[in-house]
Amino acid sequence: MAEPFTFERKHICKQSGARTGVLHTPHGDIETPIFMPVGTQATVKAMTPRDLLDVNANIILGNTYHLYLRPGHKIVEEAGGLHRFMNWNRPILTDSGGFQVFSLAKINDIHEDGVMFRSHIDGSKHFFTPESVMEIEQSLGADIAMCFDECAPYPSDRQYTIDAMERTHRWAQRCKAAHTREDQALFGIVQGGMFADLRIQSAKTLTEMDFPGYGIGGLSVGEPKQIMYEMLEVLMPHMPENKPRYLMGVGSPDCLLEGVLRGVDMFDCVLQTRAGRNGMALTRRGRMTLKNAKYERDFTPLEEGCDCYCCRNFSRAYLRHLFKEKEILGAQLLTMHNLRFTLRLMEDVRRAINEDRFGDFARELLEQGIYDGPGEAKN
RNA sequence: GGAUGGGUUCCCGAGCGGCCAAAGGGAGCGGACUGUAAAUCCGUUGUCACAGACUACGAUGGUUCGAAUCCAUCCCCAUCCA
Numbered sequence: 295m296a297e298p299f300t301f302e303r304k305h306i307c308k309q310s311g312a313r314t315g316v317l318h319t320p321h322g323d324i325e326t327p328i329f330m331p332v333g334t335q336a337t338v339k340a341m342t343p344r345d346l347l348d349v350n351a352n353i354i355l356g357n358t359y360h361l362y363l364r365p366g367h368k369i370v371e372e373a374g375g376l377h378r379f380m381n382w383n384r385p386i387l388t389d390s391g392g393f394q395v396f397s398l399a400k401i402n403d404i405h406e407d408g409v410m411f412r413s414h415i416d417g418s419k420h421f422f423t424p425e426s427v428m429e430i431e432q433s434l435g436a437d438i439a440m441c442f443d444e445c446a447p448y449p450s451d452r453q454y455t456i457d458a459m460e461r462t463h464r465w466a467q468r469c470k471a472a473h474t475r476e477d478q479a480l481f482g483i484v485q486g487g488m489f490a491d492l493r494i495q496s497a498k499t500l501t502e503m504d505f506p507g508y509g510i511g512g513l514s515v516g517e518p519k520q521i522m523y524e525m526l527e528v529l530m531p532h533m534p535e536n537k538p539r540y541l542m543g544v545g546s547p548d549c550l551l552e553g554v555l556r557g558v559d560m561f562d563c564v565l566q567t568r569a570g571r572n573g574m575a576l577t578r579r580g581r582m583t584l585k586n587a588k589y590e591r592d593f594t595p596l597e598e599g600c601d602c603y604c605c606r607n608f609s610r611a612y613l614r615h616l617f618k619e620k621e622i623l624g625a626q627l628l629t630m631h632n633l634r635f636t637l638r639l640m641e642d643v644r645r646a647i648n649e650d651r652f653g654d655f656a657r658e659l660l661e662q663g664i665y666d667g668p669g670e671a672k673n
Numbered sequence: 674g675g676a677u678g679g680g681u682u683c684c685c686g687a688g689c690g691g692c693c694a695a696a697g698g699g700a701g702c703g704g705a706c707u708g709u710a711a712a713u714c715c716g717u718u719g720u721c722a723c724a725g726a727c728u729a730c731g732a733u734g735g736u737u738c739g740a741a742u743c744c745a746u747c748c749c750c751a752u753c754c755a
Contacts, residue, residue, distance in 0.1 A: 334709050355708075393708045414710045445708080483708090514707050543708035564709045571712045572705090587702070617712095625712050 299437070299479040299506055301538045307646070310653035312554045314644050317507075317538055319437040320477045321377065321385045324352050326538060326559040327647075329550060329640045330387060331633050332567060335360050336370070336380040339567050340622075340629045343382050348603060349634040350641075352384055353437070355562050358430050359391030363413055363420075367433040375435035387438040387562075388431050392483070392511075393543070395422055396445050404444070406461070424468035432475045440509055440542075441469040443483040448515040455487035462511075463499050470503060481540060483509040488521055490528040497532035507538040510558070514544045519552075526556040533557070547576060547639060547665045551656040554643055566636050570629030573617040576636065576665040582610075584628065589614040602634035603627070 297318075304314045317324040331338045331346065334357040338346060346354065356376055361367055373379035376386055395411050403410040408423030424442045431439035442465050446458040462485045473480045482505035486492035500508060510529065513522045526541070533539050540560035541553050550561055566576065575582040577597045584596075592610040600606075604613075604627040616624030646655035 332709065339709080340712075357709080360709085387708095389708050391708095394710090397708095398710060440708080443708095509708080511708070516707095540708090545707050549707070561707095563707050564711090565707050568709065568711065568713080569706060572714090573712090574706075583704080585703090620712070622712070629712095 298477045301507065301536065303536065305648050307648075307652040308650040310555055310647070310656070311557070312643075312647045312652045313557065313559070314647045315538070315559060317385075317559075319353075319385045319479070321383060321437050322352070324385055325644055327550075327554045327640055327643055328352060328560050329636050330355055330560065330562040332562055332564045333380070333382075334564075335364070336376060338629075338633075340571060340626045341567075341633070343380070345626075345630055346382070346633075347384075349630060350637050351633060352637075354382065354384075354386055356380075356386055356388045356434060356436060357391060357394065358388050358427060358434065358440075359394035361388075361434060362391065362430050363415055367430045371433040371435070375433075377435065385438070386436040388434050388436040388440065389542075390427050390431065390440040390442045390483075391422065392427075392440075392443040393445050396447070404461075406464075409444075424465040425472040428469050428472040428480075432473070432478065435475070436478065438479045438481060438507065439473070440481050441466045441483050441505075443485060443509075443511055445512050445515070446485065446487050448488070448517050450487050452487075452489060452492075455485075455489055455492060459485040459487070459492055459496050463496070466500060466503060466505075470505070479506040481505055481507040481509050483511040483542070484529065484533075485512045486525075486529075487512055488517055488525060490525070493525055493529045494532050497529055501532070501534050505537070507540060507560075508533060509540045509542050511542045513541065514549070519549065522549075523552055523556065526553065526558065530557045547636065548660060550636070550639065551643070551660060551664070554647075554652070555656055566632035567629050570632040571625040573624070573628065575613075575628055576632050578659065578662065578664050580663045581665050584610065584613045584624075585617050586614070596628075596631055597635070600631065600635060601638065602631045604631040604634075 298320050300318045302316045304316060306313045315326045317326060331351050331354050333354045336356055338354055361370060370376055370379050377383060395409050398414055408421055410421050412419055422442060427442035443462040444458040446455050466482045469480060482500040482503060484496045484500055486496040513525060538559040539557060541558045543563060544553060544561050545563045546565055553561060573583060573585045575584060575596055589610040594610060595605045596610055596613060597605050608627060613624060613627060646652040
């Protein structure tokens with residue numbers, strides 16, 4: 295029997311060097327480059343699994359930190375694993391919770407052994423170690439699990455970044471040792487902040503550990519986009535070519551194109567779903583705020599030519615009305631559009647790569663002002 | 674007909690002699706959103722020639738250096754009594 299998880303490279307675009315491939319997982323194949331909708335709490339907010347199939351989502355995310363706190367990974371395991379619990383039969387990737395522990399549970403002590411943090415829900419104390427996180431992720435049973443890493447904030451000085459990165463490496467080793475489930479792939483996570491040499495060092499160290507895939511963490515944490523692109527360029531030559539590369543937490547349509555140009559295979563981002571719930575639509579010509587008064591009598595579809603359920607059946611005026619009235623359907627329809635928009639974009643991206651014209655494809659979309667994503671430094 | 678309580682900026686509603694263009698909420702308008710503590714958050718909301726002036730707190734008249742705030746009359750509204 296074949297390996298439960300393999301990555302097969304398919305084509306390298308002669309024009310841009312971007313690549314397509316296929317990830318084989320126990321719950322089906324994933325064509326890359328891929329965008330993964332985020333379903334933190336065992337649900338992609340506002341979407342039913344049927345909706346997700348409708349927009350042709352292929353793999354979605356779940357979150358270790360959140361599912362551990364509620365409902366508890368043991369309950370998910372009792373339910374038959376995350377797939378059965380949420381009734382999603384295609385692939386799932388679980389994030390390790392490293393990002394959450396370091397970004398929102400602020401009262402934490404970082405030890406070599408693990409991290410002590412307080413729940414954002416009730417303030418209760420919890421301790422995560424690489425081993426305990428592996429236990430949780432194996433209970434959840436996603437197709438792909440992520441190592442427990444330390445995501446340094448932006449900006450961080452060199453020494454802090456080194457400490458976080460080296461700890462991430464040691465934890466990666468421990469995660470690997472503790473991970474035994476054979477129907478689940480465990481990805482390592484490259485760190486190194488905004489320091490080119492550290493990024494390279496991190497890539498090399500993790501490559502030696504031989505993971506079936508690699509996350510690129512610690513980017514898109516508030517730095518200017520140009521710096522993120524530079525880091526990707528510096529890093530990529532040191533990432534194994536025969537393994538999938540997952541740029542964590544990215545992105546907006548422009549970042550997806552820029553990431554693919556630099557060799558990224560997998561992306562995830564909350565923007566599509568969150569913005570959808572808040573009344574913002576992604577389109578090839580940029581962002582649209584459906585609440586704006588100018589759409590009051592605009593009876594045209596959200597985006598001409600879009601094949602999503604929302605665009606095929608409803609007008610901008612109707613969407614504006616739903617958002618003004620805070621009707622749930624508005625959030626559902628826009629989330630649907632934003633996901634379909636992004637997944638269709640990735641379908642087009644793969645086709646363009648396979649036809650050796652991805653360079654032109656990306657340039658054209660970027661020039662015509664495809665949604666240019668969140669700005670620079672936030673927080 | 675009598676008694677009592679009220680009439681405040683688009684709406685609700687605080688203020689009860691100067692610090693009031695007037696709290697707070699809603700609505701309106703605009704902005705933000707990148708490994709989801711987000712169906713959330715932020716800004717703004719009388720007019721203008723805008724560090725100032727003007728018009729505004731049911732109406733009119735008055736007291737006062739000064740009134741949304743005090744007095745008089747009137748007009749409405751609510752509840753209760755006949």
